[in-house]
Amino acid sequence: MHRDHTGLDQAPARHTYTPPSARALRIGLGGPVGSGKTATVAALCRALRTELSLAVVTNDIYTTEDAEFLLRNAVLPPERITAVETGCCPHTAIRDDISANLEAVEDLEASLGPLDLILVESGGDNLTATFSRGLVDHQIFVIDVSGGDKIPRKGGPGVSASDLLVVNKTDLAPLVGADLTVMARDARHQRGDLPTVFTSLAAPGGVAPVADWVRARLDAWRRR
Numbered sequence: 001m002h003r004d005h006t007g008l009d010q011a012p013a014r015h016t017y018t019p020p021s022a023r024a025l026r027i028g029l030g031g032p033v034g035s036g037k038t039a040t041v042a043a044l045c046r047a048l049r050t051e052l053s054l055a056v057v058t059n060d061i062y063t064t065e066d067a068e069f070l071l072r073n074a075v076l077p078p079e080r081i082t083a084v085e086t087g088c089c090p091h092t093a094i095r096d097d098i099s100a101n102l103e104a105v106e107d108l109e110a111s112l113g114p115l116d117l118i119l120v121e122s123g124g125d126n127l128t129a130t131f132s133r134g135l136v137d138h139q140i141f142v143i144d145v146s147g148g149d150k151i152p153r154k155g156g157p158g159v160s161a162s163d164l165l166v167v168n169k170t171d172l173a174p175l176v177g178a179d180l181t182v183m184a185r186d187a188r189h190q191r192g193d194l195p196t197v198f199t200s201l202a203a204p205g206g207v208a209p210v211a212d213w214v215r216a217r218l219d220a221w222r223r224r
Contacts (some may be wrong), residue, residue: 160191
């Protein structure tokens with residue numbers, strides 16, 4: 001349930017169709033627990049907040065931990081960050097029953113006025129997690145090298161079909177014995193021409209290729 005609602009009697013009617021040209025671009029970020037989804041969201045907010053009007057929706061099962069992390073790090077003003085407590089596997093709220101997330105997105109646009117971009121972060125899930133296209137326009141999937149170089153080879157819709165695959169924590173590759181060349185080869189095999197970015201989000205400028213990809217998607221959205 002979206003945390004801003006204290007009772008069902010207070011929930012307004014939602015989910016009327018909004019033409020794409022009249023709303024923000026929505027980008028979903030998914031990936032396994034600990035891969036760096038929240039770090040990616042935080043870094044994107046820092047990189048884009050002076051040039052775009054943006055907001056964030058986070059998803060956690062029983063807490064608002066990810067939203068609180070973003071608030072503690074002051075990546076955006078508090079009114080631009082909201083949380084959904086899914087109460088179930090995270091993929092359910094981003095793929096199967098997206099109503100709570102749609103409420104959160106619509107609340108942000110209603111309260112903040114015209115926005116350029118809304119980032120919707122999934123709770124940590126496995127390689128099968130994907131977003132409903134009724135919720136987001138593009139999907140980023142974040143994995144990291146700490147599980148070894150086998151992760152892209154395992155595939156799954158997050159790895160194979162996301163609009164952008166981010167391989168995070170490349171600085172840890174020597175410590176865990178991960179071969180980035182193997183990961184790049186397997187990612188190409190799984191994804192074909194879909195783009196993959198290798199980076200360390202903890203490094204200065206580590207989010208730059210992801211931010212550039214987001215800017216390109218927004219430019220294309222505005223030209224529609």
